[in-house]
Amino acid sequence: GKCAGLQIVCIGAGYVGGPTMAMIAYKCHDVTVTVVDISEKQIAAWNSDTLPIYEPGLDDIVKERRNKNLFFSTDVDGAVEKGDIIFVSVNTPTKTSGIGAGRAANISNCELVARNIAKVATSPKIVVEKSTVPVRTAESMGRVLAANEKGIKHQIISSPEFLAEGTAIEDLLEPSRVLIGGEQTPEGHAAVQKLVDVYEYWCPRERIITTNLWSSELSKLVANAFLAQRVSSINSISALCEVSGADVDEVARAVGTDYRIGKHFLKSSVGFGGSCFKKDILNLVYLCESFGLHDVAEYWNWVVKMNELQKERFAKTIVKRMFNTVTRKKIAVLGFAFKADTGDTRETAASDVCRFLLEEGARLSVYDPKVLAEDMERELLYAKCEKDQIDQQITRVEDVYAAAKDAHAVVILTEWKEFKELDFDKIYSVMEKPAFIFDGRNILDHAGLREKGFEVFALGKNK
Ligand code: NAD
Numbered sequence: 001g002k003c004a005g006l007q008i009v010c011i012g013a014g015y016v017g018g019p020t021m022a023m024i025a026y027k028c029h030d031v032t033v034t035v036v037d038i039s040e041k042q043i044a045a046w047n048s049d050t051l052p053i054y055e056p057g058l059d060d061i062v063k064e065r066r067n068k069n070l071f072f073s074t075d076v077d078g079a080v081e082k083g084d085i086i087f088v089s090v091n092t093p094t095k096t097s098g099i100g101a102g103r104a105a106n107i108s109n110c111e112l113v114a115r116n117i118a119k120v121a122t123s124p125k126i127v128v129e130k131s132t133v134p135v136r137t138a139e140s141m142g143r144v145l146a147a148n149e150k151g152i153k154h155q156i157i158s159s160p161e162f163l164a165e166g167t168a169i170e171d172l173l174e175p176s177r178v179l180i181g182g183e184q185t186p187e188g189h190a191a192v193q194k195l196v197d198v199y200e201y202w203c204p205r206e207r208i209i210t211t212n213l214w215s216s217e218l219s220k221l222v223a224n225a226f227l228a229q230r231v232s233s234i235n236s237i238s239a240l241c242e243v244s245g246a247d248v249d250e251v252a253r254a255v256g257t258d259y260r261i262g263k264h265f266l267k268s269s270v271g272f273g274g275s276c277f278k279k280d281i282l283n284l285v286y287l288c289e290s291f292g293l294h295d296v297a298e299y300w301n302w303v304v305k306m307n308e309l310q311k312e313r314f315a316k317t318i319v320k321r322m323f324n325t326v327t328r329k330k331i332a333v334l335g336f337a338f339k340a341d342t343g344d345t346r347e348t349a350a351s352d353v354c355r356f357l358l359e360e361g362a363r364l365s366v367y368d369p370k371v372l373a374e375d376m377e378r379e380l381l382y383a384k385c386e387k388d389q390i391d392q393q394i395t396r397v398e399d400v401y402a403a404a405k406d407a408h409a410v411v412i413l414t415e416w417k418e419f420k421e422l423d424f425d426k427i428y429s430v431m432e433k434p435a436f437i438f439d440g441r442n443i444l445d446h447a448g449l450r451e452k453g454f455e456v457f458a459l460g461k462n463k
């Protein structure tokens, strides 16, 4: 192919760097792809039989290309030295202190990487900003790259990633679009073209959108803000459905059938989670504020606020329905991941619902098919659950029926497919009565469950 012999490097071997680079290696056999990270543990896992992230289809692709044209290493400098195109896919979490704490994105990892490239590189590089960043981050990175002592001219381009967890491989195989932004100069256009050539190995050219740098950076934040806004919009309507007799799933269908609105992303839930929606909207909010656009900032901030309210509303409903007390009651929590088909717990709505129930004195028995115990605990602590409450009131079980045994309620927090196929007669028989089910994802057959004797609460349904 066009890119034969090209050396691609990616700094940051996480949820984005790993799968994205595996796909490039899988589709471009004549390109060498090296993924590096400062975390030895992360790289060791990528080189082992148990990859550091669970993603359907990922194992096969990695196993097929690893040590052929796909390498994982901790030798960051060595990789930078030989790379032609260097992706930067490091984490950019919300700042926890200092200016913009709680809202602004911390881009120090990006700057560190740029400084390192400037120091180590002995030939011109195309540096691709793959991390999600505030608008104009490419400007700072570009200046840091330009300030190298050898007088080398590197190019910075922006190519944000749109994959969703749980469907990363599908999304990478057939992306709705690939976005590449670059400087509006001949060198900038040439750098963009280099990356277009790589993606053209498998993506139709019309799906590759090229823009200027700032449009590319901003489009990533806007795409996530629009997606999250749809979830908050339908969740706000779920509250209205519960008091008015409308059914949120029927409303979503009726509304979404209008092709101008579209049917996707209108599933009411206990709240959106994931490492990016909240972070990226807050990033957008902070950006607006820093340009003095306070009303625009407030508009987008409500998408996050509505999400916080939805989690709280769901947790309060549980307590209210269970005769206003859950103290010492056992509650089976089914699902802890922020969505199905991933083991990722970052910003999961489950941790806030659990914190609320812990504070009410409930005993929680949590089952999730993919979440690791350590990730669950870390996320609960991050959501400000008390350590002693976690230790004393939460047990993690490997089996749904063990979770349900003697429980007063079953609470669905993640839409795992296996929850639809459970033996609810068996669950009913081992639970305390009245046996409550709170379906935070509207995935169960509510009428059928009521027939079996359950007291069912479903989001956005007036029952
Ligand atoms: P992650 O935390 O899973 O991975 C980031 C990796 O970067 C970590 O392994 C970390 O050790 C490494 N790292 C940090 N600083 C480094 C340095 N100086 N040198 C080398 N390695 C370093 O993060 P992620 O979920 O892959 O997200 C990465 C970026 O992509 C973020 O900006 C995120 O907003 C964005 N994004 C994420 C998703 C997603 O689904 N998770 C989707 C699209 C975009």
Ligand code: UGA
Residues within 6 Å of the ligand: 132, 161, 162, 163, 164, 165, 166, 224, 227, 231, 264, 265, 266, 267, 268, 269, 270, 271, 272, 273, 274, 275, 276, 277, 338, 339, 340
């Ligand atoms: C999201 C975007 O979909 C990706 O395009 C983007 O690249 C990524 O963020 C990112 O920047 O990190 P992801 O967070 O992995 O991907 O998962 P989504 O499928 O978007 O779900 C996010 C949350 O919204 C989940 O908690 C999900 O359960 C919830 N959701 C989604 C709903 O509650 N209802 C819906 O209709 C859709």
